[in-house]
Amino acid sequence: MKKIESVVFDMDGLMVDSEPVQFKAVNDALKPLGIFVTERDFIDMVGRKSIENFRYLQEQYGFEESPETLEERKNQAYFKRVYLYRELKPMPGLFPALEMCEKNRLELVLASSSPANDVRMTLEILGLEKRFSIIVSGDQVKRGKPDPEIFLKAAELSGKAPCVFVVLEDTGHGVNAAKAAGMYAIAVPNCFTRHHDFSKADQVLDSLQDLSIEIINRIL
Numbered sequence: 146m147k148k149i150e151s152v153v154f155d156m157d158g159l160m161v162d163s164e165p166v167q168f169k170a171v172n173d174a175l176k177p178l179g180i181f182v183t184e185r186d187f188i189d190m191v192g193r194k195s196i197e198n199f200r201y202l203q204e205q206y207g208f209e210e211s212p213e214t215l216e217e218r219k220n221q222a223y224f225k226r227v228y229l230y231r232e233l234k235p236m237p238g239l240f241p242a243l244e245m246c247e248k249n250r251l252e253l254v255l256a257s258s259s260p261a262n263d264v265r266m267t268l269e270i271l272g273l274e275k276r277f278s279i280i281v282s283g284d285q286v287k288r289g290k291p292d293p294e295i296f297l298k299a300a301e302l303s304g305k306a307p308c309v310f311v312v313l314e315d316t317g318h319g320v321n322a323a324k325a326a327g328m329y330a331i332a333v334p335n336c337f338t339r340h341h342d343f344s345k346a347d348q349v350l351d352s353l354q355d356l357s358i359e360i361i362n363r364i365l
Contacts, residue, residue, distance in 0.1 A: 149329070149361050150309040152246045153299055154277075156257035157191075158315040159353075161267055162234045164191055164337045166226050171198070173222035174215045178208050184337070191337050192316030194258045194289030195219060220260065227266060235271055236335070238354030242313075243276060249358045254310070256299045258283040258290055279303055290318040293326035300326070311361055313353070317341030329364050331356070 157163040168187050175182060180202070182190075190198045199212035199219075227233045246253055253276055257264050261282040268274045279302045286294040300307045312323035312330045316338050323330035324345045332346035333353055343349050347364040350356060 147308065147365060149251065149311050149365065150305060151252035151254050151303060151311075152361070153254040153256050153296065153310055153312040153323070153328070155312070155314045155316075155319050156255060156264060156267060157259055158236075158335045158338060159313055159333055160236060160239050160255075161271070162236055162335070163267070164335060166223060166232045167191075167195075168337075169232075170219045170223035170226060171195075174199075174219035175202070178206075178210060180206055180208070188337050188340065192258065192290055192314075192318035192341075194283045195260075197289050220263065223263065224266065227270065233267065233270055236353055238352050238356065239271075242353045242356045243273070245356065245358060247276075251361075252279070252303065253277045254279045254281075254299050254303065256281045256295045256312070258295070260284045290316070290322040291325065293322045296323055296326035296328055300328075311347075311364065313356070314346075317343055320346045331360070331364070 154160055157167060171182055196212055196216050199215045203212055255277045259282060261284055264280060264282045279299055281295055281299045283289060286298055288294045296312060300310060307327035310328040312328050313333055314320045314323060314330060315333050315335050320330045320332050320343055329347045332343040332349045348360060
């Protein structure tokens, strides 16, 4: 009988309420160019690799500054806001959700589009450095979500078939990537992503507080 063996957590917007911080950091990076991204524009960017977003913005605005330079500037601004201003907060239900998975002997995996430094910094702030058996960051893959590469990489490192994984995602891009990888997907939207298309999700929850072993088993 098939069963779920591993639970994959996205990070930004799912584990931590980082999207408002990322939104500010993106505009910090763009400010010298006289460009401001609105929340409506940012909603479409959520869930993708930041370098891809800056390439898109370069196409839209035609600025000469390289996407790589802007990404580095954004990362520095994000670091400052997280470490100096302590703007990063865990999402409601995160710690009970992790404990529930561990209690039921489900492998904990983290797969984030963010660079490895952001992932390490976030886990350190939350005190979760040793909770995940496998961590895949955005700079370990060539293609960002909705491409399934990041989830296939996680399955490869775990040595398990994709069909025994369930992915927790806050974005439509993430859900589509999980399904394309052959995994189950549970959507947990936040205020930035509630209008994303979650039609491919196996389940949609209001919060991580609603996650239970019964829900995970039910999607089978």
